[in-house]
Amino acid sequence: MNDRQKWIIDQVCGKTILDVGFIDSCSGQSLIHAKTLAKNPASLVIGLDNHPPILARTKYPNCVAGDLLELPFTDGVFDCVVVGEVLEHVVDLAQAVRELSRVTKRGGVVIITTPSPYAIFRLVRNWYLPRLIEERGNISFFLGSADHKAFWEPNLFSLVGLECKTVTTRCLTIPYVPSWLKNPPLHFWPFDRWGTYFCAVFKKK
Secondary structure, eight states, X not given: OOHHHHHHHHHOOSSEEEEETOSOTTTOOOHHHHHHHHHOTTSEEEEEESOHHHHHHOOOSSEXXXXXXXXXXXXXXXXXXXXXXXXXXXXXXXXXXXXXXXXXXXXXXXXXXXEOTTOHHHHIIIIISOSSGGGGGOHHHHHTSTTOOOOOOTHHHHTTTEEEEEEEEEOOOOTTSOGGGSSOSOOSTTGGGSSSEEEEEEEEO
């Protein structure tokens, strides 16, 4: 389990928890979901994904097929919503954020991680030193993967009543240094943007 996954599990709490896009479409596994269930045995933990064939084979209880842009839940039902490595695949970010806010209770939290477009080594590899000059205009290369469509900033969430409580980064791995110096606790600007994963917690007003 990497530092991003540990960070998510540490943030999760509440009696009703929604895990959006919880299944890895390649492996069919979900380590974060399994750990969330284990950590919150008295909570209702619902997993939502848009891959019905994979959902049909999952061993986890309370799994639902659905779309982030039109969540199949009533307003204000979840204490905690987890969205790990999902938003970078969504074109209509504004609608996704509205839906996340809608299903979260007042005082509840939305936990999000996404590849950081500011990751120091991603900037160097895909922006400052592209294989072709034309790649500088290609957001997929900028984000590090061909299926990544967008990136977001915390102020997008304030428009729908989600107040940013925590912004940090994880997996800031520094090459050529001892392992105990990797993932240093430099979780303040600009270092809170330089890790591989951009992580944030929002509270519903």
